Amino acid sequence: MALAEFDLISRYFAVHAPQHPNNQLGIGDDCALLNLPVGYQLAVTTDTMVENVHFFADADPYLLGHKLLAVNLSDLAAMGAEPFAVTLALTLPAVDASWLQAFSSGFMALARRFNVDLMGGDTTSGPLTLTVQAMGSVPQGRALLRSQAKVGDLIFVTGMLGDAGLGLKIAQGFQCGDAELPLSRFNQPLPRIAEGMALRGIAHACIDISDGVASDLGHILKRSQVGACLQWSQLPLSAQVLHYIKQSGDWQMPLTAGDDYELCFTAPAEVQSQLPANCHCIGVIEADPGLRIQHGDNLQTIEAKGFEHFS
Numbered sequence: 281m282a283l284a285e286f287d288l289i290s291r292y293f294a295v296h297a298p299q300h301p302n303n304q305l306g307i308g309d310d311c312a313l314l315n316l317p318v319g320y321q322l323a324v325t326t327d328t329m330v331e332n333v334h335f336f337a338d339a340d341p342y343l344l345g346h347k348l349l350a351v352n353l354s355d356l357a358a359m360g361a362e363p364f365a366v367t368l369a370l371t372l373p374a375v376d377a378s379w380l381q382a383f384s385s386g387f388m389a390l391a392r393r394f395n396v397d398l399m400g401g402d403t404t405s406g407p408l409t410l411t412v413q414a415m416g417s418v419p420q421g422r423a424l425l426r427s428q429a430k431v432g433d434l435i436f437v438t439g440m441l442g443d444a445g446l447g448l449k450i451a452q453g454f455q456c457g458d459a460e461l462p463l464s465r466f467n468q469p470l471p472r473i474a475e476g477m478a479l480r481g482i483a484h485a486c487i488d489i490s491d492g493v494a495s496d497l498g499h500i501l502k503r504s505q506v507g508a509c510l511q512w513s514q515l516p517l518s519a520q521v522l523h524y525i526k527q528s529g530d531w532q533m534p535l536t537a538g539d540d541y542e543l544c545f546t547a548p549a550e551v552q553s554q555l556p557a558n559c560h561c562i563g564v565i566e567a568d569p570g571l572r573i574q575h576g577d578n579l580q581t582i583e584a585k586g587f588e589h590f591s
């Protein structure tokens with residue numbers, strides 16, 4: 281789709297000149313040119329969203345553009361990196377102008393909010409598949425790794441748990457009195473960039489919660505060769521999630537539902553007063569491997585099972 285491809289790129293995607301000082305040359309040449317200040321490392325991540333796997337065929341394209349970028353920026357947040365550039369690979373079944381207008385608006389609005397420039401990409405025809413590569417910078421040696429949790433660290437999460445999981449249930453037909461917050465947490469997660477950057481030099485290990493805190497904290501535990509015990513009574517839960525649990529009895533939902541895109545991190549108790557305001561302590565790192573949760577009088581082991589594509 282040679283001519284249409286260039287029209288499409290210039291109309292919907294090459295709409296801003298690069299703004300971030302790291303970004304020298306954007307869309308239009310064979311490659312983009314990026315500069316990294318001396319003393320910084322490049323953090324790079326990529327995530328793909330496939331129709332009928334990651335989103336419904338009738339998904340709102342504006343929200344899709346937002347979420348595609350948000351999930352990629354969330355990985356940079358989890359490393360303590362400051363995002364500055366992204367590329368976008370689009371595989372489209374057809375050129376649908378109103379879909380592209382809405383998708384690019386959602387994508388670009390979030391990009392501008394975080395001072396991220398779209399620096400290039402690729403456009404092909406085929407089943408709807410959306411891929412972003414995101415690049416960020418982090419001072420040399422100060423990235424937040426999954427492998428650095430220490431026995432005795434407290435475990436924290438930013439924001440609330442389970443709202444996005446409830447939002448998905450609502451999108452699938454579950455009735456909930458006040459659906460607005462859970463739906464917006466599911467459709468328009470906000471990457472915790474400021475929090476991730478503020479945790480440099482304070483947190484030990486960090487990950488973003490895409491598959492549920494049980495599964496994602498499980499990655500920290502494995503990489504750090506430690507275990508953990510969570511306190512159910514300390515989980516930050518919205519009124520809507522508490523109501524859902526009361527109705528369904530499904531008290532594990534906020535631990536196992538995905539899509540929250542909050543950060544989960546470990547840090548020594550001494551630094552608790554230096555943490556960003558929206559952080560909640562939910563448990564402690566222990567030497568004994570595995571993940572346990574104190575729920576009422578019961579201490580239960582939880583299987584950390586997230587969504588797996590090939591199982």
Ligand code: ADP
Nearest residue numbers: 289293307308309310368370399400401402403
């Ligand atoms: P090439 O054939 O050299 O790979 P393309 O024809 O694929 O170049 O792309 C032309 C320019 O448009 C390049 O700068 C590329 O990065 C950019 N581009 C292509 N598709 C997209 C897209 N979906 N979003 C942003 N930039 C894009």
Ligand code: MG
Nearest residue numbers: 401402403404
């Ligand atoms: Mg190409």
